[in-house]
Amino acid sequence: MRNKNYFSEKILLPAYLACCFFLFCGISFPSAVWLSLNDYIEKYKGIAIMEMQRTGIPASITLAQGIVESNYGxxxxxxxxxxxxxxxxxxxWKxxxxxxxxxxxxxxxxKYNHPYESFIDHSYLLTSSERYATLFNxxxxxxxxxxQGLQKAHYASSKRYARVITSIVEFYGLHYYDTSTYQKYSIHPVYVDMVEKYAQKYGMSPDAAAAITDVQTIPVESEADTSNFNNLTQLIANTVKTEYTVQPGETMYGIARKFGTTVEAIQSLNALPTTQLKAGQIIVVLQ
Structure with missing residues (x-):
């Protein structure tokens, strides 16, 4: 009986109190999985493309900003x-x-219940402020x-912001997601429901935001956290590029999976207009 009480007092009770603390503070438990940068792209390219189709914000820009701001999740x-x-x-904020x-x-x-809400709110931030209005030209x-426009609008205080964002877009081939014909993505069905309930939950419709003309000007204060700049630039600099000879029957998708990269990164590195490959073709891949 003594052992049972010891276990309850020393193990269960502290664990229960810790859970209560996190719940009381409005903090949810994080995922223990560390995302790679390629994992982040694969996981969120769908929502970035959907938001681009809905608002006109390039999917490449949304993904690159998410990579910088969240240390790729x-x-x-x-x-x-x-x-x-x-x-x-x-x-x-409500x-x-x-x-x-x-x-x-x-x-x-x-704080959001789902990552998609963060992407929807990011779109609202850019579409509802006069500060970013010229971007939509x-x-x-x-x-x-x-x-460049985000940097001029003081989204970030760093003068390196545009250069880092552009480097990420080009190095990982994120600009391929900006083409209207790109359909190779999946997205959770909850997205549509989240967009519809945005106004009810947060007090403003993201679709109506672009039509607003009387918007209170937000003080010029940087939105971005640029503390990950050095880590990201170092990650790009340390990423190994290697030549690979395409084997008979191989596809770009299969090669991307083999090397833990993305199809778009392979296309961008090799300036390939399509994903078609030929046996014996030599390409450059990231490792």
Whole structure:
């Protein structure tokens, strides 16, 4: 009986109290899985493409910003609060929140029930503010102008922001997702429901945001967390490129899986207009 009480008091009770603490603070338990950058692209390219088709924001820009802001899904904010873009609460926010130390102590960040909500809110941030209005003069395939425009609009304080975003887009072939013919993605059915309920949950329809003309100007304050810049640039610099000879019957998809990369990265590295390969063809792949 003594052993049973010891187990209850020393093991179960602390675990229960810890759970209560996280729930009381509005923090959910994070996934223990560390995402690779390629995993992040595969997991969220679908929502990025859907948001591009809905709002005109290039999928490549959304993915690159998510990679930078969330350390490709591995930041505490992304894991605990599904916030992939480091968006802070501000006075208009009606949803859940979490407190973290950032530029200032104990800052308020938005918390979402699902990562897709973070992507939808990111679209609303760009479409509802006059600060980013000029971005929508660019085509969704012009990712370079979008990256420069975000920097000019002070999305980030770093003068390297546009260069880093563009480097990520081009190195991993994210611009292939900006073409309207790209259909090779999957997305969870909850996305449609989340878009429809956005207004009810957060007090504003993301579809109506683009039509708003009387928008209160947001003070020029950087949205972006650029603390991952050095890590990402180092990751790109340390990524090994190797030549590979295509074997009979091999596909670009199969080769991408073999090397743990993406089809789009192979296309971008080799400037290939299609995914068609021939036996004996020599290509460059990431390792």
């Amino acid at each position: 591995n930041s505490m904010l992304a894991k605990y609060s599904n916030n992939h873009f480091g968006i802070k609460c501000r006075s208009t 949803g859940a929140s979490v407190r973290l130390h950032d530029d200032k102590p104990n800052e308020c960040f938005r 660019y085509k969704s395939t012009d990712y370079r102008s979008w990256a």
